[in-house]
Amino acid sequence: EAGVAQSPRYKIIEKRQSVAFWCNPISGHATLYWYQQILGQGPKLLIQFQNNGVVDDSQLPKDRFSAERLKGVDSTLKIQPAKLEDSAVYLCASSLDGGTQYFGPGTRLLVL
Amino acid sequence: GEDVEQSLFLSVREGDSSVINCTYTDSSSTYLYWYKQEPGAGLQLLTYIFSNMDMKQDQRLTVLLNKKDKHLSLRIADTQTGDSAIYFCAEGSGNTGKLIFGQGTTLQVKP
Numbered sequence: 149e150a151g152v153a154q155s156p157r158y159k160i161i162e163k164r165q166s167v168a169f170w171c172n173p174i175s176g177h178a179t180l181y182w183y184q185q186i187l188g189q190g191p192k193l194l195i196q197f198q199n200n201g202v203v204d205d206s207q208l209p210k211d212r213f214s215a216e217r218l219k220g221v222d223s224t225l226k227i228q229p230a231k232l233e234d235s236a237v238y239l240c241a242s243s244l245d246g247g248t249q250y251f252g253p254g255t256r257l258l259v260l
Numbered sequence: 261g262e263d264v265e266q267s268l269f270l271s272v273r274e275g276d277s278s279v280i281n282c283t284y285t286d287s288s289s290t291y292l293y294w295y296k297q298e299p300g301a302g303l304q305l306l307t308y309i310f311s312n313m314d315m316k317q318d319q320r321l322t323v324l325l326n327k328k329d330k331h332l333s334l335r336i337a338d339t340q341t342g343d344s345a346i347y348f349c350a351e352g353s354g355n356t357g358k359l360i361f362g363q364g365t366t367l368q369v370k371p
Contacts, residue, residue: 152302154302179357181358181359188363188364189363189364190264190348190350190361190362190363190364191303191348191359191361192361193358193359196356196358203356204356204358239302239303241303243357246356246357247357248291248293248305248308249305249357249359250305251295251302251303251304251305252302253301253302254301254302256300
């Protein structure tokens with residue numbers, strides 16, 4: 149069974165630029181999560197989808213972050229414009245239906 | 261509010277047992293998880309325990325849960341150099357299954 153796929157693996161941008169990350173969950177997993185992991189910390193949930201609907205986006209900085217999962221399968225997370233403090237690893241996870249979560253390898257973002 | 265605390269660092273000798281501790285605050289958590297993160301990698305699910313259990317054993321891993329004290333521990337028997345990584349404790353919070361993570365414990369295994 150293929151795991152959670154994410155791309156790109158690494159991204160370096162300058163502040164005020166835009167960036168987008170892509171995630172493809174495990175086949176059949178209805179629930180998809182985006183987490184932000186700042187260096188030295190545990191991951192923190194940004195947004196959770198159930199199929200193509202948002203379940204929880206209370207911690208998503210909506211002035212600059214957006215995410216979508218239009219067809220209920222893969223998802224895109226966008227930052228526009230990026231700030232220095234957005235430098236982090238962005239992890240995507242999926243679960244069958246809100247249960248045990250399986251994580252992708254992450255996208256490492258550096259904002260200069 | 262929800263909070264998960266872990267000690268930051270643990271160093272052991274190869275072949276010894278490692279015990280990583282975690283405390284959490286949400287008494288309604290249904291599941292508690294342990295994830296492993298190696299350098300430059302994502303999080304690998306190691307094991308989990310249902311909140312009505314006291315103990316779960318899976319090969320070299322033993323999870324102990326003290327629900328009264330909201331204390332979770334992960335014991336790794338016969339620790340190997342390949343076990344060197346950051347270990348995260350997480351509680352499954354509320355009906356959505358959102359995970360609240362601790363800050364991670366770095367395990368260093370010396371040969």
